[in-house]
Amino acid sequence: MPDDYFGEEVAAHYDDPDGSEEFEPGAIDATVQFLADLAGDGSALELGVGTGRIALPLQERGVAVQGIDLSASMVAQLRSKPGGDTIPVAIGDFASTRVDAVFKVVYLVFNTIGNLTSQDEQVECFRNAARHLAPGGFFVIEVNVPELRRLPPGETVKAFAVTSTHLGFDEFDVADQGLVSHHWMLLDGRWEARSIPFRYVWPAELDLMARIAGLRLRERWSGWRREPFTSDSTKHVSVWEKPGSVAQ
Numbered sequence: 001m002p003d004d005y006f007g008e009e010v011a012a013h014y015d016d017p018d019g020s021e022e023f024e025p026g027a028i029d030a031t032v033q034f035l036a037d038l039a040g041d042g043s044a045l046e047l048g049v050g051t052g053r054i055a056l057p058l059q060e061r062g063v064a065v066q067g068i069d070l071s072a073s074m075v076a077q078l079r080s081k082p083g084g085d086t087i088p089v090a091i092g093d094f095a096s097t098r099v100d101a102v103f104k105v106v107y108l109v110f111n112t113i114g115n116l117t118s119q120d121e122q123v124e125c126f127r128n129a130a131r132h133l134a135p136g137g138f139f140v141i142e143v144n145v146p147e148l149r150r151l152p153p154g155e156t157v158k159a160f161a162v163t164s165t166h167l168g169f170d171e172f173d174v175a176d177q178g179l180v181s182h183h184w185m186l187l188d189g190r191w192e193a194r195s196i197p198f199r200y201v202w203p204a205e206l207d208l209m210a211r212i213a214g215l216r217l218r219e220r221w222s223g224w225r226r227e228p229f230t231s232d233s234t235k236h237v238s239v240w241e242k243p244g245s246v247a248q
């Protein structure tokens with residue numbers, strides 16, 4: 001099982017971020033609308049469901065949602081919310097954990113594919129997603145485009161948050177295609193430090209992983225409102241399809 005970087009301390013403050021746009025109602029609405037459109041009258045599985053930031057409003061929108069997550073602390077936060085006990089969650093690694101159902105949509109948002117820090121694990125994640133899709137179903141990933149082009153020449157560190165309560169820096173290791181996100185956060189009057197390892201991954205490599213898993217690219221956008229994906233996009237929302245007739 002991979003290390004759990006979302007223990008009690010992180011989980012307790014997860015839904016209370018400092019200016020992170022992912023938690024703004026408009027951003028959540030756009031994500032939920034996109035996923036609900038794909039799901040139609042089918043169901044959805046969230047890999048890394050966490051505290052239900054997306055799963056809960058998606059279920060409220062009428063899509064039956066299940067989840068997989070390795071952090072019992074994050075899932076405890078989900079359970080403490082209204083409706084949080086209505087979403088079945090399997091505790092385990094989303095690269096290998098199976099639930100006994102197939103879905104119209106499997107989704108993995110907010111850069112979470114990068115929490116799998118080897119290529120093998122990321123390929124296994126695609127295979128696991130494909131296994132849980134009905135024919136005609138969709139696997140959706142939201143992840144940053146690696147920011148190597150935006151690093152100052154010769155530098156390996158880039159700031160992603162600089163506020164009075166949160167300092168965040170990504171430290172890149174190009175040889176290993178890795179990065180470590182370092183956070184310093186002011187929590188309850190004390191500065192807390194934590195560092196989380198990621199494997200950054202390019203869209204083309206994800207497309208190859210999808211092919212290995214028997215999926216094919218259907219659409220790629222730079223955001224949940226279907227903004228065009230271009231050379232300047234800093235992130236993408238990609239949808240791969242499992243061939244076959246449309247899932248019921």
Ligand SMILES: C[S@@+](CC[C@H](N)C(=O)[O-])C[C@H]1O[C@@H](n2cnc3c(N)ncnc32)[C@H](O)[C@@H]1O
Binds near residue numbers: 048051110
């Ligand atoms: C950034 S949070 C995202 C949570 C939620 N999807 C959201 O959008 O708010 C990443 C979540 O993925 C979970 N996670 C990370 N790696 C995992 C793995 N290999 N297997 C299962 N869960 C994992 C963490 O425990 C955490 O809940």
